[in-house]
Amino acid sequence: MKNAALITGATSGLGLAYANEYGKKGYNLIITGRREDKIRTNAVYIENTYHIKVKTVIVDLAYEEGLNILLNEIRDDEIEVLINNAGFGLKPVFTEVSKEDMNGIMFLQMNTVVILTQHILKQMMVRNRGTIINISSDGAFAVMPRNILYSSTKLFILNFTEGLYMELIDTAIQVQVVCPGFIDSDFHESAGMNVVKKKKGFMKFMDPEEIVNLAMRDLKKGRVVSVPGLDAKIIRFISVFLPRRMFYNIIINFTRKRNKKLNR
Structure with a gap:
């Protein structure tokens, strides 16, 4: 397949929004996911809507076997x-995370990102063109209790992408890392998290399409770190400029209040 965009985790949410965005631009797509029925339904819709080719790869990239497939x-x-x-x-809190889940989240959000990026970057270097977009999170700026491994691996993605950008500065290859806040998708349900998605105010949920739209604007401007939405920008600001002790207290208090609301 030529002129292809490869999007991992395109079953729903941000991945599906990116699939529609690049399908609209006329790219053929390679999309991955674990839920076969859903991703194949997405593929048929995108093919019929944008008149492009879509290849689906049903795979779990949290394991080396899946990545090799x-x-x-x-x-x-x-x-x-x-x-x-x-x-x-x-x-769960860190002490309650199973070894399988620890290995899975670290492999998926570090190893898979690195190995897949290197594999594809080699062919981009030959052509001296291409775009690499890595999805991080506002959690990369502000680690929270019950979110330690997720935030830590997302911080890795942020640092990895910024380093990659500097290595590729003399090429025509674009590199971006996107750090959104809460996204209205299946993510939290899949993780067993009880959340209220319709709430307003700080830490509200954003539509995936809105996040992709803002990130694509940043990509066009050459902005390496895209932080879509005011809430994510506030998180980034306080993590950089507040004294660490004050920052810890704010995060701890916020987490305790949130947990009380969820446990009512």
């Missing part, structure tokens, strides 16, 4: 855009 599936494809979006969260 994907690498084999794309060995003959000419990929112009890579969007590393696949991810998941963990609900």
Whole structure:
């Protein structure tokens, strides 16, 4: 497949929004996910709507076996855009996280991102063109209790992407990391989190399409770190400029209040 955009975790939410965005732009798509019925339904809709080709790869990228399946599936494809979006969260406190979940989240949100990026970047370097978009989170700026491994791996993605940008500064390859706040998707339900998505005010949920629209504007402007939405920008600001002790107190108090509301 030529002129292809590869999007991991395109079953719903941000990944699906990116699939529609790049389908609209005329790219052929390679989309991955674990829920076969849903992702195949998405593929049919996108093909019929934008008159492009869509290849689906049903795979779990939290395991080396799944990553190897994907690498084999794309060995003959000419990929112009890579969007590393696949991810998941963990609900328990750190001491209650299973070894399987620890290995899974670290492999998916670090190993898979690095290995897939290097694999595709090599062919982009030959052509001296391409776009790499890695999805991080506002959690990369502000780690929270019950969110330690997720935030830590998202911080890795942020640092990795900024470093990649500097290495590629003399090429025509675009690199961006997107750090959204809460997204209205299946993410929290999949992680077993009880959340209220219709609330207003600070830390509200944003539509995936809105986040993609803002991130694409930033990409056009050459902005390496895209922080879509005011709430995520506030999180980034306080994490940088507040004294750490004050920052810890704010996060701890916020987490305690949130947990009380969720446990009522």
